[in-house]
Amino acid sequence: MTRNESAVSTRRKFLTGVGAAGAAALAGCQSTGDDGGSDDGLSGTIDIAGSSTVFPLATAMSEEFLAEHGGVDFNMQSTGSGGGFANHFCPGNTDFNNASRPIREQEEQQCADNDVEPVELTVATDALTVIVNNDLGIDSITVDELATIWSAEEQPEQWSDVNSDWPDEPLELYGPSDASGTYDYFIESVLHSGDEEVGHRQDYSGTEQDRTIIQGVEGSQYAMGYMGYAYYSTNKDRVKALAIDDGDGEPVEPSLETARSGEYTPLARPLFTYPAKSSLSEEHIAEFARFWLENSTSEEIVAEDVGYVPLSEEDQQEQLDKLESAIEDAQN
Known part of the structure; x- marks a missing residue:
């Protein structure tokens, strides 16, 4: 379907201003008129919780779905990711859980x-992004330096404790809370010593609101944070993304292109949504899951509007x- 420029602008303002600030309710009954949803008989409520990283993609897809199916409501x-599984999805209170890492054995x-059976669906690829203040004179960082900064074992207090060329100023750290799949993925991909994972330091400002991370880093010259690429992509003028050196001496900047090509290692990662199989017995929920995957290859929605890498047609067909x-x- 073709969307006008005002719809795209509105969504970008939503991502910038709201971020992952909590909850969004999208009511089909509000989608009427020439730009609203059609009354095709499909109706019901769809409850979704989980990842703040996947939240803007789920929001975009629900808005697109409402334009065609105006009788459906979204909560x-x-x-x-973890908070959604533990407190909402696995207890049977939501139809989908979005996740920025795979479901864990204890969650399963x-x-x-x-009696909840999750169905794992890959919906996009993200470039987890490390951000610093615009006035900090650092443009790249190695994975080892990143691990040192965030390690619970080392816990350096100043930038110069990590690299003698860096400022002799205190580190101020912002990031996702331990309920976040982004937090989990960061530990798995960065915080390790050989084959062993190292704990994530806890003396930082943890939040599930990505806009709070942006605000914190923007407001302090010696701050660092990390988040999903979509939130950084709508705030590029406010903070700076660090290029990541994975050990070969050639730092790679986060972007859709470097995540797609596999150059952006180790911080490119798959994103998921998990519908409950029992919920798929309801036609409006099954149709939304189909709709999401049918649009998962869309450059316009996934890449341009939200800021993630769409699925390839081969991967899309596998998920469908x-x-x-x-x-x-x-x-049946």
Whole structure:
């Protein structure tokens, strides 16, 4: 479907101003008129929780869906991947959980204990982005330096403790809370010593509101934070992204292109949504899951509007086949 420029502008303002500030309710009954949803008989409520990183993509897809199916209501919460699984999805209170890392074994067990069967669907690729203040005279960082800064074991207090060429000034750190899949992925991809993971330091400002990370880093010359690429991409004038050197001496800047090509290592990562198989027995929920995957290759929605890498057609078909099998099981 074709969308006008004002819709794109409105969504970008939403991502910039709201970020992952909490919850969004999108009511189909509000989508009327020439630009609103059609009354095609499809109706019901869809409850979604989980990742703040996937939140803007889920919001974009729900807005697109409402333009075609005006009788559907959405209740969305940005709770963090782990918070969504533990407090909403696995107890059976939501239809989808968005996640910026795969579901864990203990979460699968919690779901099973409540007769919830998650269906893992990959929906995009993200370039996890490390940001600093615009006035900090640092443009790149090695993975080892990044690990040192955020390590619970080392916990350097000043920039110069990590690299003698850096300022003799205190580190001020902002990042996602431990309920976030971004937090989990950062530990898995950066905080390790050989094959062993190292703990994430806790003396930092942790939040599930990405706009708070942006505000904190913007407001302090010696601050650092990390988040999903989509939130950075709508705030490029406010903070600076560091290029990442994965050990070869050639720092790579985060971008859709470097995430797509595989150059941006180790911080390019898949993003997921998990519908509950039982929820897929309801036609409006099954249709939304199909709609999301059918639009997962869209450069306009996924890349231009939100700021993630769309699926390839091959990956899209693999996810659609998995979804259709789950829908068939649920509805028969």
